[in-house]
Amino acid sequence: MRIRTARRSDLPLLQDIERAAGEPFRTLGMTAVADDDPPPLDLLDGYRRAGRAWVAVDDDDRPVGYLIADPVDGAAHIEQVSVHPSVARRGLGSTLIDHLAGWAADARLDALTLTTFSHVPWNAPYYTRLGFRALVESELTDGLRKIRTEEAEHGLDRWPRVCMRREVPRGEHDPHLSGTGRQQ
Numbered sequence: 001m002r003i004r005t006a007r008r009s010d011l012p013l014l015q016d017i018e019r020a021a022g023e024p025f026r027t028l029g030m031t032a033v034a035d036d037d038p039p040p041l042d043l044l045d046g047y048r049r050a051g052r053a054w055v056a057v058d059d060d061d062r063p064v065g066y067l068i069a070d071p072v073d074g075a076a077h078i079e080q081v082s083v084h085p086s087v088a089r090r091g092l093g094s095t096l097i098d099h100l101a102g103w104a105a106d107a108r109l110d111a112l113t114l115t116t117f118s119h120v121p122w123n124a125p126y127y128t129r130l131g132f133r134a135l136v137e138s139e140l141t142d143g144l145r146k147i148r149t150e151e152a153e154h155g156l157d158r159w160p161r162v163c164m165r166r167e168v169p170r171g172e173h174d175p176h177l178s179g180t181g182r183q184q
Helices: 008-028 031-035 041-050 092-106 124-129 142-153
Strands: 002-005 053-057 063-072 075-083 111-117 161-167
Touching: 002 092, 008 031, 008 041, 008 053, 008 063, 008 075, 041 053, 041 063, 053 092, 063 092, 063 142, 075 092, 075 142, 092 111, 111 124, 111 142, 124 161, 142 161
Parallel strands: 075 111
Antiparallel strands: 002 053, 053 063, 063 075, 111 161
């Protein structure tokens, strides 16, 4: 699989990936998450036009995973990262995140951040394995607090959530980013 910048024609497929990636939440009794609408096309297109939407593609150049990010308080904040369940557990999520880490280093951002469910196995425990750490309340930036408020307004606080951070080394790239994680 390779990573490339999302194209306008990819955007409906990203919505399909999001719907499929939400289905496993049903097994945890989180049907509201599974039933949540994917990001609207205009929102996804805004990320694409800003150069902050990437896709993992199969051999036919068809997206099977995606990541969108925002700059938030000196960090690259992962707004969404999703992989189609048919290709799960193949390292696509981590490859997308590593790609973002390279982009963040190039943009001179200090870290990657995200918000996620703390007890969902493919959420916080997964990100911990990728080098993220949970932030305590006093470590939250104004931008992360705003994101958490918006999530609460959307009903996501019905389940425990956490903000997480992974540092991006200044002036150097992770050695494995020279491979698939940095492809365009």
